[in-house]
Amino acid sequence: MGEVLLVYEQDEVYTIPTSPDELKVGGRLRIIEKPHGVVVEWRCADDEASTDSDWAVINSAAVTFTHHNISDSVEISTPRRNVRPISIELIDLRSYRLGQDGSLVLIQRDGTTHPALAFHSGSVLCFVDVLLRYVAVKKSEKDSNLFLVSDKKQAAQDEELLAMNLVPSRQGPGAAGGAHSLPTTHQRVWGFFNNFKRDPYTATAGALSKFYDAVLYTGVEDYVRDSESREDDVAEIFHSLNGFEDLEPGFELLTKKRFLNERPQVERLSPMTHSEFQEYVDDDGRVLEVDQLKQRIFRGGIHPNLRRELWCYLLGHYVWNQTFIQREDRKRERENLYYIMKQQWKTVTEDQESRFGGFRDRRSLIEKDVNRTDRNHPFFEGEHNPNVTLLHDILMTFVMYNFDLGYVQGMSDLLAPILYVTQDEATAFWCFVGYMDMVYRNFDMDQSGMKQQLKDMHQIVRLVDPELMSYLEVRDSANFYFCFRWLLVRFKRELSYANTLRLWEVLWTGYPCPNFHLLVAVALLDTEKDTIMENKFGFTEILKHINDISLRIDIDGTLKKAEAIYLQVRSSPCVPDSVRTVLNLPAQEPRPSPPWPPQKNDRSGDSDGNGGGKPASSNEDTTDTGGDVVEALSSLGIVGVVSNMIGSAVRHLSGDDDMIDAHLEVPQQERQQEEEREGCFETALSHQFV
Known part of the structure; x- marks a missing residue:
């Protein structure tokens, strides 16, 4: 067995939480020389010490209390976050990213993007200095925080070739010359x-x-x-x-x-509060200036205390211009209708179900999906959780409400946050119905709705960023299949629960256009563009990278960029009609042709x-x-x-x-x-x- 040499070790290197619900996990970062090559490793401290060690990390916010009806005892559980260790051979390290806060993100050649690491003691620069003993590092020309890694000997040969002008340069000329x-x-x-x-x-x-x-x-x-x-x-x-x-x-x-035109700078507002919402409500309970209210929600979202009520409006369960009395009457009628439909499927006998294949298949799929939907979230975690039962019952009732659409995998992902916010069975059902009215095309059996969205996204990227579009075409990725999950469940798997709620309520306003979710996807690609292109990712690597950035997305920055792209396109001339249709922009005035x-x-x-060939316009x-x-x-x-x-x-x-x-x-x-x-x-x- 060959010799193993430890050349770098740094304690107190923590994973950076991507949401308030996540734990900050401490660990140890090492660079090790092994017989087969040099390896970068990070391991959670709990993996290397006993549970009583000082490395044990407990998030006080994650402590849960469980009350048992049998006695007055209280059970306290201290869940730990299981973080996968990182182990990368340097030959597989394609690049790394240094954050302004001193964080480090390692990116492999196969597209794997590891969690960001923060150095609580020492400096990331010490790690980089040791890394430079083994590899050559080049700063990205497009992204100042991205550093490309290559073999040191190979880099030296490259410099010699460049000096000899044996390889034609890919750089364009300067401004001078024609x-x-x-x-x-x-x-x-x-x-x-x-x-x-x-x-x-x-x-x-x-x-x-x-x-x-x-x-x-x-x-x-x-x-x-x-x-x-x-x-x-x-x-x-x-x-x-x-x-x-x-x-x-x-x-x-x-x-x-x-x-x-130039992409403008966009700022967002703080969430709408209850007192601010009351300014839009008259004495009888009617909501006034609905368009202005929706624009305000688009600009900043909704405060959590107000979310349940306004979601009912945004999803059509409540009607904006109804009074308090009319709203309560509507709520009561819809609640009764819900339980009538629920009773329909609950009274189906086993004998009936044996001859009702469509019903039987849908029930089986729902039972399978609800048992794996958000089970790590406190609202749905644990055995025999009544909220999981509610999730099942609402989806089964939706099957009776719309048997043509029925149930398709992914619907449980759309219902779970709604149930979490409303915390009422009938209310959650009707809000879910409203949401499905918006996104039902996502669940076409022939996937025509999803295919159309991917085509629409293709048109937008082709206009906004032809360089990225060209790169994706070369890499057999212009079908945008790596964005499929983004669009199917509206980024729910990519964002923390809190950020999912914030994004969805923005999308439900319909501002600035009905397909704003496509611009959110384009904004995310724009953010990841340099990483994808500088690392020369192909389709498989892009897909892996896209999956790895989930829960690490800056939702505020993404929304700003998405709106800025919309404003940029809207203000620009010569936008193709196909893009105008997707973004609901007015048709361009006809010009002589x-x-x-x-x-x-x-x-x-x-x-x-x-x-004489004179221009028809001064422009x-x-x-x-x-x-x-x-x-x-x-x-x-x-x-x-x-x-x-x-x-x-x-x-x-x-x-x-x-x-x-x-x-x-x-x-x-x-x-x-x-x-x-x-x-x-x-x-x-x-x-x-x-």
């Missing part, structure tokens, strides 16, 4: 598109995947590894993309992102009828073409530029999309020849933003 000063890499890239326009199918089939992986997204360290085969691959790619030297530099690049398809002698720039972009190239490549990077064009062109060729993300301007004579030869493809490229 189109003719583009670096060789960019000229080769645009040469590929020159080929792509002439023979798109052959160019795509023969070089697309290699081009993406080896030129766009493969880091320098990957070129060095297995260098001979890498050189052969790159040579083969560039050989297949012939015609680089004949590239005409005159072109203009337009992307949707250039048409988006060239005939479709254009005549042979028509030029898209002359469609205003001025003959027309008259910037020098070469300057646009440099500006676009500098702002988006070669990754965003190339990926947008390839991904969109391929979608157009396959018939999946009727919009193309690039506009190529070639010399007039060549362009006329291309129109004559290929018509449809060139026309689509030329008129995207008409």
